[in-house]
Amino acid sequence: MNVIDRIIENKKVTLTQTKKQKPLEKLKEEAIDIVSTKTKLFRFQEKLKNKTTQLIAEYKPASPSKGNISTLKAEDVIPIYDKNNVDMMSILTEETYFKSNLKNFNIANNLTNKPLLRKDFIIDEYMIYEAAVNNASGILLISGICPNIEEYLNISRNLGLDAVVECHTLEDIESVVDYNPEIIGINNRNLDDFTINLKTTKELKKYVPNYLISESGVKTIEDAKKLKEYGADGILIGTSILQNNTEKEIEKFIENLINVLKK
Numbered sequence: 001m002n003v004i005d006r007i008i009e010n011k012k013v014t015l016t017q018t019k020k021q022k023p024l025e026k027l028k029e030e031a032i033d034i035v036s037t038k039t040k041l042f043r044f045q046e047k048l049k050n051k052t053t054q055l056i057a058e059y060k061p062a063s064p065s066k067g068n069i070s071t072l073k074a075e076d077v078i079p080i081y082d083k084n085n086v087d088m089m090s091i092l093t094e095e096t097y098f099k100s101n102l103k104n105f106n107i108a109n110n111l112t113n114k115p116l117l118r119k120d121f122i123i124d125e126y127m128i129y130e131a132a133v134n135n136a137s138g139i140l141l142i143s144g145i146c147p148n149i150e151e152y153l154n155i156s157r158n159l160g161l162d163a164v165v166e167c168h169t170l171e172d173i174e175s176v177v178d179y180n181p182e183i184i185g186i187n188n189r190n191l192d193d194f195t196i197n198l199k200t201t202k203e204l205k206k207y208v209p210n211y212l213i214s215e216s217g218v219k220t221i222e223d224a225k226k227l228k229e230y231g232a233d234g235i236l237i238g239t240s241i242l243q244n245n246t247e248k249e250i251e252k253f254i255e256n257l258i259n260v261l262k263k
């Protein structure tokens, strides 16, 4: 079994337990209540309308491809992202391989007003309602992993959540384009072998009908500049930000990223 299959199997088990504590119908009611009081919906799209490339900084303490990345806690990292003016944030909520969780998502929500993406492997509508209840602005739906992109896109839209539909190949895009996804995330990382190729964004840009977020594999400021030149509306970066050891180094890296993306 490869890592992705193991993540999904694991998620099925934890979801069964979570649903016992709070059944879907109850969660749906809570989500609908919360959404009805929200003044701002679809905040990712709102940001992506900007002419400059948006920086989405990710909180990701570990990953299957890198192992442990950072020992910094969400409460240390989110204020650094917030005060250094990243545009949006992505918070991993997968526990086993990425060592983060919904608790970190809530910590982030308490420490910033910026739009937050719930980054996880969404395999059940339950997880979308959970994102809404936890005040997410967006969720990730991965082509080839999400069981029903069309239905889940519609659930997200009804909840005022932006769905980033992640694709890695032209076939992935072709399989979702008829559902008119507002945002496509082009993953530069191949999830079968974890190799990175930033040109994936360049090659697939012309097939993306609306907004494009380029995900993964930015190591240097030069890499971010390239993705901007390829036409990304937003760039999602995790590892290379968090591999910096000190607050000062993280700040400097973000400042340099923003300088190239906002030029």
Ligand SMILES: O=C(O)c1ccccc1NCC(=O)[C@H](O)[C@H](O)COP(=O)(O)O
Pocket (backbone or CB within 6 Å): 058, 060, 063, 064, 065, 066, 187, 191, 194, 215, 216, 217, 218, 236, 237, 238, 239, 240
């Ligand atoms: O990052 C991984 O190793 C990984 C492995 C398997 C599935 C997903 C994975 N990453 C999820 C992501 O989408 C990235 O965290 C995100 O795009 C940021 O990437 P990076 O800047 O390379 O950390």
